[in-house]
Amino acid sequence: MVEYTGKRLIQLNINGEQFSLAVEPQETLLEVLRNQLGLTGTKDGCGTGECGACTVLMDGKPQLACLLLAIDCQQVKITTIEGLSTGRQLTSVQEAFLEEGAVQCGFCTPGMVLATSALLTENSRPSEKEIKKALEGHLCRCTGYNKIISAVQQASAKMTRNVT
């Protein structure tokens, strides 16, 4: 049994780096990422788990940073959108989103890209139905989703080409 009352030092592993941070029990991972670490790629949309804008990968699985207490994230590897590319080298998913025009205002894009990356890691050739199922829960108010679905298909084709 561990009790958290008031500010307390915790260790978080974010994008391969260890951080020591003083957080309150009620602080969400989203608040810590944006306000303490300046990692503003993770977007603060609805705050109640409906829009998918704050999606991060926890041990490779997409979860919602607005519904995770920072104190509960100490034993996992957290990946945010800032940790996907290496230097200026974009991933296939990011490139496909750019090439297909799947980005308009960009607010949903980090969540979409992370959810897509997780999907293609598990299933490199998803059907359109599987793509829609994986991206359910990610609201986009600009693109009408079609461009996003083609970007996922393009990224999948690119990645499987690179492998074979």
Add this chain to the structure above:
Amino acid sequence: MRLPKFSCVKVASVEEASRLLAQPDVETCLSAGGTELLPRMKYGLSRPQKLISLKGVAAEAPVLGEDGSIQLHALMTLSAVAASHLVQENAPVLAAAAAAVGSNEIRNMATLGGNLCQDSRCLYYNQPHDFQFTAPCFKRGGDQCYFIPAGKKCRAVFMADTAPALISLGANVYVVGPVGSGSIPLEKLYSNDPLRPVTLASGEILSRIIIPARPMQRVEAFAKFSWRPGFEFSAVSVAVVLDLDEDRQTCRSARLSVGSIAAGPLRPLKAEAVLAGGRLSDKVITAAADQAAAEIHPVPHHGYSRVYLTECLRAQVRRVLHSAIGPLAKT
């Protein structure tokens, strides 16, 4: 949206959590996945001073008993339930229901026990109350209803998808409590009272779900209807489990369960009786669907009218029965 201040105790076991919940020095709340509790806290609907968090308790893997029953740990995430081969093979209706809840991200966080212990919901209740609907409604301890202004009672609806699936399977739940532990039929967990839909007493925690052994001749299916899957709770969800005779054409017994239609999951018993003992023809399926629509009076919710929900229910019962007996055509 920020969370109010609270302290948090991370426990190592369900029993420890139960002990802490039973002796509250301050207002406490149990948190598993947090996908329902945290939005409630942000809206000011739950105001615990202390959170008892089960995040540090590992969910045990599902166990297949010697008698063929399956034991599921309540802290399994819905993704894990949907992806479990044991569940897919022995209780496909539950795998389908777990896969239908929320979005992929929600399913990676939310737990099976949390889904079963969900509070009832209402369009006017599940939102912030700082600029509209500020006077408390029945569910917030007041004496009015915003949904039906002349209403004399609360109309909140129980909307968990896994409950109808597990009820149609005849599942039991093992409850750990301060005065003892034991298993009860899942159906007994629900009171059909919108103000307190789940009948767990203070300190009681649902720790395991036990699904009885699957007979050889069983078919089952689940259907959820929602205008915006992934974003919205069900308008109506239906689960069916049919035990068949050796000929795989005659229905020995049927269990239907309907969710998101009242303050608890409901079973249309007369519709079950229509199915039992006869061959599963189109005519029988249509009669069962009509009977279900006649005996269940849906509570309108989230913009769906009663008439619309009745027709939805009729269509979903037909769909779920056809999809359950679909595999029979091939055998």
